[in-house]
Amino acid sequence: MTAADEIPGRCGREESTIMDNGNSRTRDSRKGDEYHALLARRDAMRLRDQMLAPSRAVEKTKSPTYDAYDGAADQELIVQNLAAVTPFSELIAHLYDAMFERHPYLRQLFPESMEFQKAHLERAFWFLIEHLHKPEEITTFCTQLGRDHRKLGVQPVHFQVFEVALSEAMYRMSGGRVDQEVEQAWLRMVRFAAAGMVAGSKRALAEPPAWHGTVTSHQLRRPDLAVIRVRTAEPYPYQPGQYATIESPLLPHTWRPYTFATVPAPDGELEFHIRRTGPGGVSDAMTLHTRVGDTLRLGPPQGTATLDDDQGRDVLIVAGGTGWATGRALLEDLSQRRAPGRRAHLFLGARTSEDLYDAQALSRLENRCPWLRVVPVISDGPGASPDGSVAEAIARHGDFSQHIAYVSGPPAMVTAAVWRLAGLGLPADRIRHDPVAGMVPLPSHAQRTRPTGPAVGHMAEGAQV
Numbered sequence: 001m002t003a004a005d006e007i008p009g010r011c012g013r014e015e016s017t018i019m020d021n022g023n024s025r026t027r028d029s030r031k032g033d034e035y036h037a038l039l040a041r042r043d044a045m046r047l048r049d050q051m052l053a054p055s056r057a058v059e060k061t062k063s064p065t066y067d068a069y070d071g072a073a074d075q076e077l078i079v080q081n082l083a084a085v086t087p088f089s090e091l092i093a094h095l096y097d098a099m100f101e102r103h104p105y106l107r108q109l110f111p112e113s114m115e116f117q118k119a120h121l122e123r124a125f126w127f128l129i130e131h132l133h134k135p136e137e138i139t140t141f142c143t144q145l146g147r148d149h150r151k152l153g154v155q156p157v158h159f160q161v162f163e164v165a166l167s168e169a170m171y172r173m174s175g176g177r178v179d180q181e182v183e184q185a186w187l188r189m190v191r192f193a194a195a196g197m198v199a200g201s202k203r204a205l206a207e208p209p210a211w212h213g214t215v216t217s218h219q220l221r222r223p224d225l226a227v228i229r230v231r232t233a234e235p236y237p238y239q240p241g242q243y244a245t246i247e248s249p250l251l252p253h254t255w256r257p258y259t260f261a262t263v264p265a266p267d268g269e270l271e272f273h274i275r276r277t278g279p280g281g282v283s284d285a286m287t288l289h290t291r292v293g294d295t296l297r298l299g300p301p302q303g304t305a306t307l308d309d310d311q312g313r314d315v316l317i318v319a320g321g322t323g324w325a326t327g328r329a330l331l332e333d334l335s336q337r338r339a340p341g342r343r344a345h346l347f348l349g350a351r352t353s354e355d356l357y358d359a360q361a362l363s364r365l366e367n368r369c370p371w372l373r374v375v376p377v378i379s380d381g382p383g384a385s386p387d388g389s390v391a392e393a394i395a396r397h398g399d400f401s402q403h404i405a406y407v408s409g410p411p412a413m414v415t416a417a418v419w420r421l422a423g424l425g426l427p428a429d430r431i432r433h434d435p436v437a438g439m440v441p442l443p444s445h446a447q448r449t450r451p452t453g454p455a456v457g458h459m460a461e462g463a464q465v
């Protein structure tokens, strides 16, 4: 339920004609008929499920509304009865099995490998359960998710398919031992999330579900790292610090997040920095198998780690590897909106000096911005920094306790830097960072990550191969 890819159906017409670089994946009309038949049967389906499995009947109530939903009560029920439905990996495997058994044609609408989807759904379940007593947070997250899911053609009927499959999965996993009350609590939770997604989808009707883009420039700056520029057919508004999910035609239905590496440009071009994380994934397709003229699709902009509420403070940017994309966009933005006297520090981590792949843009920024101090931190090989790691370098180079910090890069570097900054006196609500799955939150747990919600984002790149 979290990242775009794991909601039950992606049956949008636009996705039914994706071309696969020479491998036409046009779907036959029979599959389209099946889809429309599914839409037409949406109400009948629920009735049928109740008739076929009366003991596990899906409660026929309206989706809970924000005010009416007693999430805390459902949270208690769910938490007290986790044993029968955990590990979630098993529950989720049953869920997709049940879904594809009932609706085999849905399988082809998902990426070949389901691992990524399953991992995201697991994180989403935990996120929902952990935040059920704060429904407003779930609503915020799901509203954005619903906006994003428009690119997949998700329709309300798909949430019902998902619900039925969840119900079936709980039954299979527990051997029918899940208490009816507990099952209903789960379904209410999922329905509440779905209501937020439907609202988010409706709210976004004025924008396209996805933007079509053409690659205008593709530079391999390292053997495994490309800087790619894309022009969208329709204007693509975003804020520096945000990111977009991208789908390559080489891997239909597989979307991965990449940060915009510049401020919005007058010519409307977008720039992304992508390092190949392994064979066969989106990063592989984008770095080694994408050429100028190729088309891509982009989801709507996401993320809240922008300069919008930076409180006018001095800025500390900590970036590692292609996390530099985030740092660069934020610094460019700062240079455009900077108030006199305001200063910025950049700690830029790279494994080797050759891995400082965007040196020209960096020196342009340095020349233009006398208020910017740059500390490159090379970790390996000749020229390695005496500071050792990025986190150590921060500790040695001054007092940043009054700054606002933005941290972006490999999960381990982000974790080390965030904890080091907290140790140096920077309060959690002034440390913005990429979400890191499994990272122990700072004490106040008030830091803003992007996106709001479970840890989905660039960290996931490593799992895409």
Ligand SMILES: NC(=O)C1=CN([C@@H]2O[C@H](COP(=O)(O)OP(=O)(O)OC[C@H]3O[C@@H](n4cnc5c(N)ncnc54)[C@H](O)[C@@H]3O)[C@@H](O)[C@H]2O)C=CC1
Pocket: 257, 258, 259, 260, 272, 273, 274, 275, 319, 320, 321, 322, 323, 324, 325, 326, 348, 349, 350, 351, 355, 377, 378, 379, 389, 390, 408, 409, 410, 411, 412, 413, 416, 434, 457, 458, 459, 460, 461, 462
């Ligand atoms: N492409 C994009 O738009 C964005 C990517 N990211 C994330 O940034 C990361 C960049 O990865 P690469 O370029 O391959 O970085 P990399 O492996 O080249 O490392 C960059 C820096 O991080 C440090 N580092 C790496 N592993 C570390 C560890 N275990 N502990 C402490 N420090 C460590 C390195 O010493 C170096 O200073 C990826 O995880 C990606 O998901 C984040 C934001 C935007």
